[in-house]
Amino acid sequence: MAYEYEPACRRMEWLDPFYKAVWEEAFAKAIPISGTFELTPRCNFQCRMCYVHLKEEEIAKQGKELTAKEWIQIAKEAKEAGTTWLCITGGEPFLHPEFEEIYKAVSRMGFFITLQTNASMIEQYRTLLEEYPPRSVKITLYGSNNEIYEAVCKVKNGFSRVDRGIQILKEMKIPVQLVSTIVRQNADDIKRMAFYAYVNQLPWLANGGIRLSVRGGDNKEISDSRIVLETDKERIRYLLEHDVVSPEGKPCTYCKDYRLGYWITWDGKMRFCSFMNEPNISVREKGFPHAWQSLVQYEEQLEWPEECKSCNVQKACVKCAATLTSECGSPHHVREEFCNRIKQYYDEEKGEWRL
Ligand code: SF4
Ligand code: SF4
Secondary structure, three states: OOOOOOOHHHHOOOOOHHHHHHHHHHHHHOOOOEEEEEOOOOOOOOOOOOOOOOOHHHHHHHOOOOOHHHHHHHHHHHHHHOOOEEEEEOOOHHHOOOHHHHHHHHHHOOOEEEEEEOOOOOHHHHHHHHHOOOOEEEEEOOOOOHHHHHHHHOOOOHHHHHHHHHHHHHHOOOOEEEEEEOEHHHHHHHHHHHHHHHHOOOOEEEEOOOOOOOOOOOHHHHHHHEOOHHHHHHHHHHHHHHOOOOOOOOHHHHOOOOOOEEEEOOOOEEEOOOOOOOOOEEHHHHOHHHHHHHHHHHHHHOOOOHHHHOOOOHHHOOOOHHHHHHHHOOOOOOOHHHHHHHHHHHHHHHHHOOO
């Protein structure tokens, strides 16, 4: 029987046909082919817009990092359940106290690993990465010089360290992708970051959509640094022009991870999305297969808040489960301030738009 909603891959004409076929199959059978292990909230940078980074004393207050033994057990079960693409991230993943043990074990299991890092510690781990090269490394690039890094990430010589890491990975012929979050402090540096990517012949993605944190980040700092207005307006314009939002759709159904991907937080909770603070499915207690079943059930059951169902700007609303969580505190409620902002942008621009 055909499933009620379409997999996101059908909207991606550019996707490799092999991957598309695997995606369709995984979606139909709800196989967790793609996962993220967020090893730690530790980081040696202190980026203003970070939603996950915690200081040592805050970690102990909020939970307990999984040990190498626990991550390795989860990885074994994930592999058996069908996980093929695995992203290892943080915070800064190299800072998990048992990083090397975890990384070696998951590499030996044969996952297609993407390592997501700020690249400042690549030099230290060069031998390990030579021995176990990841399939790709996704690097957060926050500026094109040390001054911008100091303004965004509050570290000295940040760019020099990141650039050194990138050059080492290039020497090792490991594919690198650069991703930049644009905030007030680096907005004027965009062209130079693009030029850096160009001269290094690396793919580069820039993103201005910053979310408030429900996971311990400093929301005053995040609000002060984010550039919301223009990016929100652009997204509203895109939604209307491409007729993306279907009022019948459920919150998770728009997302590429729906029915085939998951995120495991540093303290062992399986979630649909890193920006959310629910569900709290403990992989440690339930084991991977049951945790995955519970996550799929959560995705099926999650509904838009009642206010959205009768809202007359819903086709233009930039909301998703994560946006509602970060802007309204939960995916089950709306906050007047958030809705008023959407309605204001809509009113300002609707004359030019097709509805
Ligand atoms: S480098 Fe990444 S994890 Fe570390 S503080 Fe910056 S955004 Fe957060
Ligand atoms: S504006 Fe508010 S009520 Fe309307 S769809 Fe968006 S979040 Fe829901």
